[in-house]
Amino acid sequence: MLYAVISGFVAAALLPLLHRFMGERSSLVAALVPLALTAWFASCFSSVVSGEALVSRMLWVPEVHLELAFRLDGLSLLFALMISGIGTLVILYTSAYLRGNAYEHQFVVATLMFMASMLGVVLSDNLILLFIFWELTSFTSYLLIGFDHEKEESRKAALQALLVTGLGGLFMLGGLILLGQAAGSFSLTEIIRLGGMLVGHADYPVIVGLILVGAFTKSAQTPFHFWLPNAMQAPTPASAYLHSSTMVKAGVYLLARLSPALGGTETWIGWLTVVGVLTLLTGALMASAQVYLKRLLAYTTVAALGFMVMLLGIGSASAVQAAVVFLMAHACYKASLFLVAGIITHETGETDVRRLGGLARFMPVAGACAVVAALSMAGLPLSFGFVAKELVYASVLDRFLTIVPVILASLMFILVAFQVGIKPFFLGAWQLSGKPHEAPPAMLLGPIILGLACLAGGLFPQAFAGALAASAVAAISGSPVSDLNLHAWHGFTPELAASALTFLLGVAAVFATGYWVRVGNAMKPLAEFGPDRAYFAKLKGLNLLAVWQTRVLQSGSLRRYVAIIVMAMVSLFVLSALRSGVVPVLTRNTPLNLPVLILGLLIMLAAVGTIIATSRICAVAALGVVGFSVSLIYVLHGAPDLAMTQLIVEALGAVLLVFAFLHLPSFHDRKRWIGRFQDAVVAILGGLVMTVMTLMANDIQLAPSIAQYFAETSVLLGHGRNIVNVILVDFRGLDTMGEITVLAIAGTSALALLRLRIPSKGKS
Amino acid sequence: MGSLILRKAARYLFPIIMLFSIYLLLRGHNEPGGGFVGGLAAASAFILNQLAFDLQSTKKLMNVESLTLIGVGLLTAMVSSVFTMLDGHPYFSSHWATIRITPEWHLAIGTPLIFDLGVYLVVLGVTLAILLSISNFRKSSS
Numbered sequence: 001m002l003y004a005v006i007s008g009f010v011a012a013a014l015l016p017l018l019h020r021f022m023g024e025r026s027s028l029v030a031a032l033v034p035l036a037l038t039a040w041f042a043s044c045f046s047s048v049v050s051g052e053a054l055v056s057r058m059l060w061v062p063e064v065h066l067e068l069a070f071r072l073d074g075l076s077l078l079f080a081l082m083i084s085g086i087g088t089l090v091i092l093y094t095s096a097y098l099r100g101n102a103y104e105h106q107f108v109v110a111t112l113m114f115m116a117s118m119l120g121v122v123l124s125d126n127l128i129l130l131f132i133f134w135e136l137t138s139f140t141s142y143l144l145i146g147f148d149h150e151k152e153e154s155r156k157a158a159l160q161a162l163l164v165t166g167l168g169g170l171f172m173l174g175g176l177i178l179l180g181q182a183a184g185s186f187s188l189t190e191i192i193r194l195g196g197m198l199v200g201h202a203d204y205p206v207i208v209g210l211i212l213v214g215a216f217t218k219s220a221q222t223p224f225h226f227w228l229p230n231a232m233q234a235p236t237p238a239s240a241y242l243h244s245s246t247m248v249k250a251g252v253y254l255l256a257r258l259s260p261a262l263g264g265t266e267t268w269i270g271w272l273t274v275v276g277v278l279t280l281l282t283g284a285l286m287a288s289a290q291v292y293l294k295r296l297l298a299y300t301t302v303a304a305l306g307f308m309v310m311l312l313g314i315g316s317a318s319a320v321q322a323a324v325v326f327l328m329a330h331a332c333y334k335a336s337l338f339l340v341a342g343i344i345t346h347e348t349g350e351t352d353v354r355r356l357g358g359l360a361r362f363m364p365v366a367g368a369c370a371v372v373a374a375l376s377m378a379g380l381p382l383s384f385g386f387v388a389k390e391l392v393y394a395s396v397l398d399r400f401l402t403i404v405p406v407i408l409a410s411l412m413f414i415l416v417a418f419q420v421g422i423k424p425f426f427l428g429a430w431q432l433s434g435k436p437h438e439a440p441p442a443m444l445l446g447p448i449i450l451g452l453a454c455l456a457g458g459l460f461p462q463a464f465a466g467a468l469a470a471s472a473v474a475a476i477s478g479s480p481v482s483d484l485n486l487h488a489w490h491g492f493t494p495e496l497a498a499s500a501l502t503f504l505l506g507v508a509a510v511f512a513t514g515y516w517v518r519v520g521n522a523m524k525p526l527a528e529f530g531p532d533r534a535y536f537a538k539l540k541g542l543n544l545l546a547v548w549q550t551r552v553l554q555s556g557s558l559r560r561y562v563a564i565i566v567m568a569m570v571s572l573f574v575l576s577a578l579r580s581g582v583v584p585v586l587t588r589n590t591p592l593n594l595p596v597l598i599l600g601l602l603i604m605l606a607a608v609g610t611i612i613a614t615s616r617i618c619a620v621a622a623l624g625v626v627g628f629s630v631s632l633i634y635v636l637h638g639a640p641d642l643a644m645t646q647l648i649v650e651a652l653g654a655v656l657l658v659f660a661f662l663h664l665p666s667f668h669d670r671k672r673w674i675g676r677f678q679d680a681v682v683a684i685l686g687g688l689v690m691t692v693m694t695l696m697a698n699d700i701q702l703a704p705s706i707a708q709y710f711a712e713t714s715v716l717l718g719h720g721r722n723i724v725n726v727i728l729v730d731f732r733g734l735d736t737m738g739e740i741t742v743l744a745i746a747g748t749s750a751l752a753l754l755r756l757r758i759p760s761k762g763k764s
Numbered sequence: 765m766g767s768l769i770l771r772k773a774a775r776y777l778f779p780i781i782m783l784f785s786i787y788l789l790l791r792g793h794n795e796p797g798g799g800f801v802g803g804l805a806a807a808s809a810f811i812l813n814q815l816a817f818d819l820q821s822t823k824k825l826m827n828v829e830s831l832t833l834i835g836v837g838l839l840t841a842m843v844s845s846v847f848t849m850l851d852g853h854p855y856f857s858s859h860w861a862t863i864r865i866t867p868e869w870h871l872a873i874g875t876p877l878i879f880d881l882g883v884y885l886v887v888l889g890v891t892l893a894i895l896l897s898i899s900n901f902r903k904s905s906s
Contacts, residue, residue, distance in 0.1 A: 640796035644788075648804040652891060655811050659899040719860050719872045720793035728798060729876040729883070733856040736879075737841055740886040744834045747890030751831065754897040 001056040001070040001123060004037055005133075008116025012109045019105040027095035027108045028442075034087035034115055041072075041080045048077045049467040051474065051481045055125070055189075064128065065186040071125035074471025074481070078324070079122035079253055081468075082331050083246050087115040089446035090241040093339055096442040097237055097346055107147055107235065114140035114242060121250050127176040127186045130254075134172070134218070137247050138165040144238035145231045157230040160535060164227040165217050172214020172254075178207045183261075192260045192478060199265050208267055211258065212275075219251025219305045222279040226532040229286070229298040236342030239294060240446075244301045244338055245331040252308045252327065256320075260478030263315050272313025277405050279306030284405075284412040289521060292351045293341040293420055297334065300377075300416045303409045304330050307392065310402065314395060317477065321484055322391035324472045328465055329376060329388035329457060336373035336450035337420055340366055343443055344424055347436040353419050357428030363438040367425035369447035374421025376454040378414040378506065379499065384457025384465075386499075387486055393495040407502050414506025415513070461486035559679070566686040573689045595636055603629045616664070620657050624650060641724045767816075774816035778825075781809035789884050790877075799880035803887025811895055819900050830896065833889030841882025844875045 011033040018026040044054055053073035060068045072080065091108055098104040117140055120133030139162070146158030180186040182201045183194055191198070198204060215221075220228035231243050242248070255272065262268060283303030290296045304326075311323035343366045344359065345351050360367035376385035389410060396402040430436070438444075456464045466486050474481040490496065553564075592600075606625035613619040627650035634643035710723050710731065718726035728736050785805035792798030814822045845856045860874035 641798065641801065644796055645801045645804065648801060648808055652804065652808055652811065652895065655815065656895055656898065659895060718793075718858070718876070719874060720876075722792060722794050722796060722798070724796075725792045725798040725880075726876075728800070729793075729880045730858050733845065733858075733876065733879055736883060737856075740841060740883055741838065743890050744838050744886050747834055747886075747893045748831065751893045751897055754894075754900075 001054065001072060002058060002068055004040060005070065005116055005120045005123060007033060007037065008112050008119065012112040012116070015105055015109050015112065024095065024099060024104060026105055027091060030108050030112060031088050031091040031095070033112065034084045034091060037084035037119070038081065038088055041077060041084060044072060044077065045468070048072060048074060049471040049481070051471065057125070060129075065126070065180065066128045067126045067187070068129065069125035069187060070123040071189060072123060073475045074468065074473070075253070075256060075475035076122045078328065078468055078472040079246075079249070080119055082328075083115055083118050083122065086241055086245050086331065086335050086446075086450075087111070089335075089339075089449060090237045092442045093240075093342070093446045094235075094237045096440045097342060098235065103147070107144070107238075110140050110143040110147070111238065111241065114144065114247070118246050118250065122253055125188045127180050127188065127191075130188070131169070131173050131176055134214075134250065135166070135169050137242075137250060138162055138169060138218075141165070141231070141238075141242050141247055144242060145234040147235055147238065148233065151233070153230075154233040157227075157233040161227045161231045163539075164224055164535070168214045168217025168224065171210045171217075175207050175210025175212075175214060178203050178210065179262075182207060188257065191258075194261060195478065196261075196264060198261055204262075204265075205267060208262055208265075208271070211254070211262070212271055215251035215254045216275060216309075217251070218254075219248050219309065220279075220302050221251070221275050221305065221309055222282045222302075223531040225279060225282055225302045226530065226535065228302055229295055230532070232294040232298050236294065236338060236345065239298070240335045240338030240342065244297065245335040248301065248305055249308070249327065249331075252305065252312065252323075255309065255312050256323070256472075256476045259312060259315065259320075259476050263312075269313050269315060272309050272315075273402070274313075276306045276308070276310025276313055277402060279303070279309065280409040281405050282306070284409040287412050287416055288519065291353050293344065293353060293424075294338070294351065296353065296416045296420055297338055297341060300413055301334060303412065304334070307406070307409065310406075311392065311395065312476075314399075314402075316395060317473075318391065319395040320473050320476050321469070322388065322395045324469045324476070325391050325461075325465065325484075325486065326388040328469065329384040329454070332450050332453045332457065333373040333376035333383075333385055336369060336447045336454065337377065337417075339443070339446045339450070340370040340373065341420060343439040343447070346443070347439060348432065348434070350432060353423060355432060356424035358426075358430040359436065360425040362430070362436045363425075365444050366439055366447065369444070369451040370421040370425055372451040372454050373447070374417035376458065377417035377421065378503075379410060380503070382455075382458045382488065384454045384461070386458055387461045387488065389499060390490050390493075390495045393498045394493075397494055397498065403498070407498065407505070410502045411506040411509055414503065415509045418506075418510045419513070459488055461488055563678070563682045566682050570685045570689045573693065593636075596633060599629045599633050599636075616661065620654060624654055627653070639724075641722070770816045774812050778809050778813055781812070782806055785809065785884075789880060792880060793877070799883030800887055802880075803884040804891060806884070806888045807891035807895070810892055814896065814899060819896065822896065826892070830889045830893035833885050834893065835889075837882045837885025837887075837889055839882070840885060841879050844878035844882060848875060 011030060015026060015030055018029060022029065048054065053071050055069070055071050057067055057069040060066045091111055094104070094108055094111065098107055101107075114137060117133045117136035121130060121137060124130035124133060142158045142162040145161050146154050148154040179191065179198070182198055182203050183191045185191060198207075201207075217224040217227075228243060228248060232239055234243065280303040283299045283301070283306055287296055287299035287303065290299060308323050308327055308330075311319045311326070343363070344356065347363065348356070348359070350356055372383070376383035379385040379389035392406065393403075396406050453464075462485065466484050469486070470484045471481050473484065555561075603626050606622045606629065609622035610619050610626070613622055627646065631643040631646035631650065634640070634646060710727055714723045714726045715721055718730045720726040720730070785802045788797035788805055789799055789802035790797075792802065810822055810826060813825055845858075848857045848859050849855055858875050860872050863871045863873060865871060
């Protein structure tokens with residue numbers, strides 16, 4: 001299963017290479033990866049639905065409870081099939097949708113990476129691992145939303161999505177760590193096995209609060225819903241994939257996953273239900289005022305996510321069933337509608353619903369797919385959406401506080417389904433210029449297959465979805481698998497009456513579309529106070545703060561930088577010395593011999609020489625004496641490696657100064673005594689602290705020395721007689737890795753800064 | 765700069781310093797040396813060339829951008845230990861292979877050497893990136 005998750009990342013890494021050889025056809029090859037994954041997950045189907053979870057685990061970093069542990073149970077399988085299945089269709093779709101775009105393969109790379117991360121989220125059996133993949137989905141979502149990076153709105157929307165979900169992710173990390181500590185294990189299986197034990201834990205409210213923030217930001221719940229409609233800046237395949245069918249459901253997944261461990265309490269039920277209901281109301285109301293295809297769909301997605309969160313909050317057996325079936329139905333019809341909306345825009349260049357009409361003549365196949373998906377979204381009989389909606393109604397009918405918002409949102413679904421799926425194709429006539437064509441087969445395949453799924457789920461729900469849904473419900477409720485008995489037709493029940501009422505209201509709403517839009521427009525000023533505004537205000541504040549602190553700290557004067565660094569070191573040392581009460585005392589004297597003594601005197605003389613030098617070249621030369629003498633001391637003390645390095649660094653340092661001479665400010669600038677006095681204070685304090693620290697370091701031994709160990713094992717384990725080097729590249733290889741990474745970053749930044757100056761100088 | 769003596773000397777010194785830097789890199793495991801100092805030595809060879817000639821000739825001598833050196837070096841160091849992970853060992857476990865050349869003479873080659881090569885490249889790249897762009901900076905602004 002580890003390989004199943006990694007394969008997406010590997011494919012993403014290899015794709016640019018493939019693209020070089022195959023050009024645009026490489027995306028078709030890329031689609032094979034999710035296809036193979038779908039096949040693999042499908043092959044696990046029978047064993048998983050019989051209640052047997054697949055597990056694979058491998059130690060990664062056991063010290064921080066990080067384990068590459070994956071587990072495939074009913075819930076995971078449901079998501080995994082959605083992710084890889086829709087992933088296949090979306091990549092195929094992309095190959096046609098972005099044909100001719102020079103960055104098309106980069107889009108596919110990001111999509112593959114997203115798919116792998118998302119699979120990681122739903123398969124992880126370790127909290128930390130789950131978090132890592134969770135963040136990776138935010139990151140890839142950022143890349144996909146900002147794909148059109150030349151447009152400012154895209155960049156803004158991408159950043160907004162990243163910041164909102166990233167912030168939520170941080171909250172969630174806190175929650176997950178607390179959860180792991182409370183449960184005594186970071187394994188999800190273990191935590192779920194504890195059942196309701198965690199509910200009584202002292203940290204329970206904090207854990208739930210933090211995790212909910214994470215899940216709510218990811219799943220665009222009010223008041224964090226605003227990033228999702230803005231994320232519609234992404235190319236349509238990404239919207240269909242990430243922002244309707246999979247990524248935004250990661251929060252729902254997490255809530256479902258943790259239900260057996262954390263659910264059932266008043267806190268849980270209260271928060272989930274209230275936020276869910278608020279979200280579906282927000283989504284439904286905001287959808288009413290939209291006229292653009294993708295925004296209409298986006299706000300109904302917000303409402304649908306509210307549905308799922310609310311149902312999980314209610315948590316009764318029927319509500320959980322409804323949530324699972326609704327999730328499946330929603331993924332099918334919403335992805336399909338997004339893809340159809342993409343087709344419309346791709347072929348006509350138009351996104352405004354008001355100006356679209358009569359397209360069925362030009363694109364009959366797309367139209368048929370749109371109708372099927374729209375019927376499912378509207379929840380009309382014989383569609384998957386109907387089965388799901390009946391279940392939803394059945395689980396909320398007895399609660400007045402939930403039934404009203406649910407009916408309201410459902411009628412909005414009808415309205416939007418009409419506007420996106422029916423009106424552009426069947427109403428009115430084609431009025432715009434140009435003659436649109438049917439979309440290419442690669443783009444139609446997705447809507448067709450998803451449309452068939454909508455139909456299959458509506459006609460034969462038990463055969464199509466029964467087993468998988470039952471096994472997912474079992475995973476959420478923590479009880480053994482029991483049959484769901486989904487029916488295409490439930491008979492005449494109270495739910496059906498509610499559905500009929502919704503339908504009538506929906507039809508009325510369709511006729512009153514113009515009125516809705518007016519109501520929505522009238523409410524638009526309210527959006528001024530919405531969370532979107534608050535977000536931008538905060539972002540602006542943060543930027544101002546950054547500008548202010550940069551101006552204060554980053555003066556650009558090298559002398560001041562050095563002073564700040566040295567003084568920070570001095571004050572840290574003094575503070576910690578005061579706090580620990582350690583008085584530096586010398587107990588051990590290193591014997592001085594004559595050569596070292598002479599070198600020491602030389603160094604001191606040269607240092608004085610550097611200070612009193614009258615020209616810069618003299619100062620550099622004197623400083624060179626200091627450096628070379630120090631490296632000689634290394635030689636005398638038996639550290640040839642250090643000496644060698646120091647020698648070359650000295651030489652290169654001198655060259656660097658020579659290169660930089662012309663750009664340094666005049667040497668006589670700082671001859672004023674006040675400046676020199678300040679410099680002297682900084683230098684003397686710095687030198688003093690360094691000396692004391694060195695002497696103390698020689699004196700204090702907190703842990704037994706490991707020098708002996710290194711000396712003994714260097715040849716044995718490291719195959720080397722130069723202990724210093726063996727430590728550097730083998731024993732402490734990770735430290736060195738960190739060091740060269742810092743070095744690389746420093747070098748790259750220096751390069752960037754220096755290049756930045758050149759053109760402006762060149763012009764002047 | 766640009767003195768005849770320096771130019772003549774640089775031409776002969778460059779290969780010698782480069783060879784020496786590789787020698788330093790390879791001997792590092794048993795004698796004083798290693799990737800860090802080797803990289804610095806190699807950088808000084810290029811800097812010598814830069815002092816004697818000009819940026820164009822140094823760039824030609826380098827053949828690759830210093831940024832590429834940094835990236836390749838970092839990647840080499842990182843990847844050097846990935847393969848041991850596939851065996852289930854923790855990251856940065858070293859692996860060694862012993863090649864027998866003659867019955868008494870055998871050579872142990874291990875992943876730390878690849879890692880050290882990465883260090884060598886990063887150090888070389890960073891040093892050159894900073895020094896060369898500062899020397900170039902002077903040219904374009906004066």
